[in-house]
Amino acid sequence: MAGIGAGAGGRSGARPGSGPGPASRVTGANLLALRSHNAALLLDLLRRAGRMGISRLELAERTGLTPQAVSKITARLRDDGMVTEAGRQASTGGKPRTVLRLVPEAGHAVGLHLDRDELRVVLVDLTGAVAGERRAALDLGAGAEAVLGAVVAEIGEVVAGSAAGRSGAVPGPDAAARTAVLGVGVAMPGPLDHTHGVLHRVTGFPEWDGFPLRDELARRLGVPVVLDKDTNAAALGLAVGGEVGAFAYLHLGTGLGAGLVLGGAVHRGARTGAGEFGHQVIQLDGPPCSCGNRGCVEALCLAAVARGDVDEAARVLGEGAANLVWLLDIDLILLGGRTVAAEPERFVRGVGAALDAHAQRAGAGSPVPVRVASGEARAVAEGAAQLLLAPLFGRAEA
Amino acid sequence: MAGIGAGAGGRSGARPGSGPGPASRVTGANLLALRSHNAALLLDLLRRAGRMGISRLELAERTGLTPQAVSKITARLRDDGMVTEAGRQASTGGKPRTVLRLVPEAGHAVGLHLDRDELRVVLVDLTGAVAGERRAALDLGAGAEAVLGAVVAEIGEVVAGSAAGRSGAVPGPDAAARTAVLGVGVAMPGPLDHTHGVLHRVTGFPEWDGFPLRDELARRLGVPVVLDKDTNAAALGLAVGGEVGAFAYLHLGTGLGAGLVLGGAVHRGARTGAGEFGHQVIQLDGPPCSCGNRGCVEALCLAAVARGDVDEAARVLGEGAANLVWLLDIDLILLGGRTVAAEPERFVRGVGAALDAHAQRAGAGSPVPVRVASGEARAVAEGAAQLLLAPLFGRAEA
DNA sequence: TGCACTTTGGCAACAGCGTTGCTTAAGTGG
DNA sequence: CCACTTAAGCAACGCTGTTGCCAAAGTGCA
Numbered sequence: 001m002a003g004i005g006a007g008a009g010g011r012s013g014a015r016p017g018s019g020p021g022p023a024s025r026v027t028g029a030n031l032l033a034l035r036s037h038n039a040a041l042l043l044d045l046l047r048r049a050g051r052m053g054i055s056r057l058e059l060a061e062r063t064g065l066t067p068q069a070v071s072k073i074t075a076r077l078r079d080d081g082m083v084t085e086a087g088r089q090a091s092t093g094g095k096p097r098t099v100l101r102l103v104p105e106a107g108h109a110v111g112l113h114l115d116r117d118e119l120r121v122v123l124v125d126l127t128g129a130v131a132g133e134r135r136a137a138l139d140l141g142a143g144a145e146a147v148l149g150a151v152v153a154e155i156g157e158v159v160a161g162s163a164a165g166r167s168g169a170v171p172g173p174d175a176a177a178r179t180a181v182l183g184v185g186v187a188m189p190g191p192l193d194h195t196h197g198v199l200h201r202v203t204g205f206p207e208w209d210g211f212p213l214r215d216e217l218a219r220r221l222g223v224p225v226v227l228d229k230d231t232n233a234a235a236l237g238l239a240v241g242g243e244v245g246a247f248a249y250l251h252l253g254t255g256l257g258a259g260l261v262l263g264g265a266v267h268r269g270a271r272t273g274a275g276e277f278g279h280q281v282i283q284l285d286g287p288p289c290s291c292g293n294r295g296c297v298e299a300l301c302l303a304a305v306a307r308g309d310v311d312e313a314a315r316v317l318g319e320g321a322a323n324l325v326w327l328l329d330i331d332l333i334l335l336g337g338r339t340v341a342a343e344p345e346r347f348v349r350g351v352g353a354a355l356d357a358h359a360q361r362a363g364a365g366s367p368v369p370v371r372v373a374s375g376e377a378r379a380v381a382e383g384a385a386q387l388l389l390a391p392l393f394g395r396a397e398a
Numbered sequence: 399m400a401g402i403g404a405g406a407g408g409r410s411g412a413r414p415g416s417g418p419g420p421a422s423r424v425t426g427a428n429l430l431a432l433r434s435h436n437a438a439l440l441l442d443l444l445r446r447a448g449r450m451g452i453s454r455l456e457l458a459e460r461t462g463l464t465p466q467a468v469s470k471i472t473a474r475l476r477d478d479g480m481v482t483e484a485g486r487q488a489s490t491g492g493k494p495r496t497v498l499r500l501v502p503e504a505g506h507a508v509g510l511h512l513d514r515d516e517l518r519v520v521l522v523d524l525t526g527a528v529a530g531e532r533r534a535a536l537d538l539g540a541g542a543e544a545v546l547g548a549v550v551a552e553i554g555e556v557v558a559g560s561a562a563g564r565s566g567a568v569p570g571p572d573a574a575a576r577t578a579v580l581g582v583g584v585a586m587p588g589p590l591d592h593t594h595g596v597l598h599r600v601t602g603f604p605e606w607d608g609f610p611l612r613d614e615l616a617r618r619l620g621v622p623v624v625l626d627k628d629t630n631a632a633a634l635g636l637a638v639g640g641e642v643g644a645f646a647y648l649h650l651g652t653g654l655g656a657g658l659v660l661g662g663a664v665h666r667g668a669r670t671g672a673g674e675f676g677h678q679v680i681q682l683d684g685p686p687c688s689c690g691n692r693g694c695v696e697a698l699c700l701a702a703v704a705r706g707d708v709d710e711a712a713r714v715l716g717e718g719a720a721n722l723v724w725l726l727d728i729d730l731i732l733l734g735g736r737t738v739a740a741e742p743e744r745f746v747r748g749v750g751a752a753l754d755a756h757a758q759r760a761g762a763g764s765p766v767p768v769r770v771a772s773g774e775a776r777a778v779a780e781g782a783a784q785l786l787l788a789p790l791f792g793r794a795e796a
Numbered sequence: 797t798g799c800a801c802t803t804t805g806g807c808a809a810c811a812g813c814g815t816t817g818c819t820t821a822a823g824t825g826g
Numbered sequence: 827c828c829a830c831t832t833a834a835g836c837a838a839c840g841c842t843g844t845t846g847c848c849a850a851a852g853t854g855c856a
Binding site: 429432433463464466467470471489490492494 | 840841842843844845850851852853854
């Protein structure tokens with residue numbers, strides 16, 4: 001559980017790995033925490049309602065708060081410029097409900113996707129819509145100084161090009177605050193430690209081992225920075241983008257990894273190690289894998305792809321996915337990555353067939369659906385930006 | 399996550415599967431919720447402190463609440479008879495701290511373990527200590543009426559024999575309330591639905607399919623009832639009993655199942671299906687399993703046990719456990735069940751060896767420890783009782 | 797033995813949360 | 827035009843944890 005946060009303001013975002021807390025450090029709640037909890041709850045519902053908006057009374061019904069409480073809270077949010085009135089609904093015999101809408105420009109976040117050979121930066125608004133984007137080639141082997149320099153430069157370009165330009169177009173009380181960048185979310189291939197923002201053993205680039213990327217970037221940029229694995233960021237983006245329940249995002253590219261969303265939150269584990277789906281053994285004493293073990297899903301799956309046997313690759317992937325579905329009672333499997341994008345239908349069909357077979361044997365109800373994840377190319381960068389937006393909407397651990 | 403509960407009192411425990419809530423229904427928080435959240439937090443720390451007790455100031459430090467707030471809350475808890483002063487600590491140069499302790503007799507809960515051929519009832523106090531116990535043979539095939547009759551009778555015996563007798567021994571303000579039974583937790587082999595308290599396809603006993611066990615028992619007993627899988631109850635009991643972090647309890651008896659504790663809470667999934675560890679495929683196209691599939695861990699493991707090859711059984715179990723550790727970033731593996739109990743050292747050694755091999759290959763830090771779970775025979779029944787105590791201590795979803 | 801000092805923990809006043817009771821605003825329908 | 831319905835704000839309220847202050851209960855040195 002998460003619980004409702006500590007007393008601190010709540011808008012700050014990232015906080016340094018604090019406290020000696022053994023295991024789960026649950027904190028007491030005061031009135032400030034209560035206030036920000038409820039505000040975040042309403043903001044989350046407003047975000048989900050999107051451009052359509054939502055009325056005060058529906059907010060009250062969905063949260064269990066009294067209509068008067070919703071009025072008070074939304075009034076504060078309006079004063080802060082985060083919410084605005086936007087028309088009315090049709091009357092049902094009395095005064096029509098006023099529709100409230102999130103103000104997208106009330107805040108922005110930067111998402112950075114660092115891949116082995118490429119860098120992608122997006123600037124998104126509160127609703128997650130992309131307001132600016134840049135791509136650049138990248139060589140992780142060029143060293144920290146060169147890479148960080150490029151990253152800072154690209155981020156500066158995107159922010160300057162979009163937020164500043166838009167600042168004039170949206171006048172109003174404190175226009176500067178409205179375009180404020182809440183911070184930067186960084187997503188990259190593991191292994192890494194999201195709680196301390198430190199890299200571990202970046203494959204093929206020993207110089208990055210133990211590099212405190214989060215703190216270093218935060219120092220150079222002067223805004224909060226959050227670090228996470230690429231698959232976790234993608235999963236978070238999908239969860240925010242509307243996918244509900246517990247699901248797994250399986251990413252098949254040059255490797256095979258997963259992002260897990262359980263109970264509405266990304267499950268990372270204490271060492272950000274969760275989601276190591278590819279090195280699940282599904283064939284005891286099978287063919288050797290690059291990890292040193294034998295019979296890993298990744299090895300079997302990629303070997304089949306290399307042979308051109310997509311159906312077998314999909315079947316193997318499906319068997320691994322079935323193990324995961326049974327172990328965690330997952331509602332949905334989403335597929336992504338370059339290899340899947342090359343033959344989406346065959347992968348969906350093959351994985352789905354394996355899952356259906358499992359479900360039928362067990363006599364379980366409806367089989368678990370399989371789909372291709374949306375927004376492939378920018379998904380990780382957009383999800384990275386959500387690492388910063390999530391706390392605003394009450395997803396402290398999401 | 400969990401969040402802080404809805405406005406309702408908080409002491410009631412089970413609530414019927416309410417609301418049309420799509421996915422996670424997060425509710426707003428009011429002052430009542432805040433109050434019970436903080437009270438539960440303190441009670442949880444007091445429970446962990448056990449017989450040793452804990453001072454007000456340490457409670458304040460650990461929760462982040464002000465000392466004055468802790469004083470107010472603990473004063474309420476003392477008025478309710480749940481907490482008492484118990485001596486003082488050594489002075490550090492000023493007034494010594496007063497030690498507070500949970501009053502074990504302030505509440506009791508019944509735990510019921512329904513197995514295929516046996517029934518076990520325990521009565522535990524607030525600290526989880528067993529205050530009464532009964533065992534009886536059981537035939538699930540005898541039909542609902544006979545089974546429920548036996549269950550109600552056995553529970554009545556345990557409660558009458560322990561709580562009532564103790565009621566006189568602990569005089570004080572409203573002694574009746576102090577021995578109040580909060581409710582009954584029921585644990586049994588799956589599949590079942592813990593949110594609705596309904597059974598599904600009890601293996602070999604089709605008559606129980608769809609039986610609303612929770613509501614039927616609640617009706618006959620007149621107290622709240624909570625239903626869960628036996629492995630989940632055992633895992634909950636272990637979590638309360640002091641195991642920390644994320645862990646998996648692997649139960650190897652006539653079958654192979656698991657209870658997962660992630661982020662301090664039992665992970666059940668939407669359909670109580672999580673923990674299906676035994677039918678994880680680790681040998682594609684391997685030997686057939688009773689479930690209709692091929693190469694399941696359960697089939698391989700139990701076949702090895704039947705051959706008398708315990709080392710191979712442990713190795714197979716370890717490979718399955720390694721998959722789980724990697725997928726979820728688990729901190730600890732606990733083993734239990736009759737088959738493990740017969741040769742505990744060899745299982746621990748074999749499973750540990752498989753996990754160590756994985757950890758070494760990946761260059762991960764310290765390997766994941768493997769231990770035998772404590773309190774074998776009564777563990778499930780005691781965990782079942784915790785299903786009712788958990789909400790008192792702020793583990794609504796635990 | 798007495799006095800200065802430290803630390804604990806309760807009392808009283810307070811700001812701020814959601815709630816309740818009531819009033820005003822803004823529609824529909826006969 | 828008026829009765830009725832529904833939405834939403836104002837004011838008073840109860841209750842939360844917080845703050846400022848003070849009594850209680852120890853230690854330790856003169």
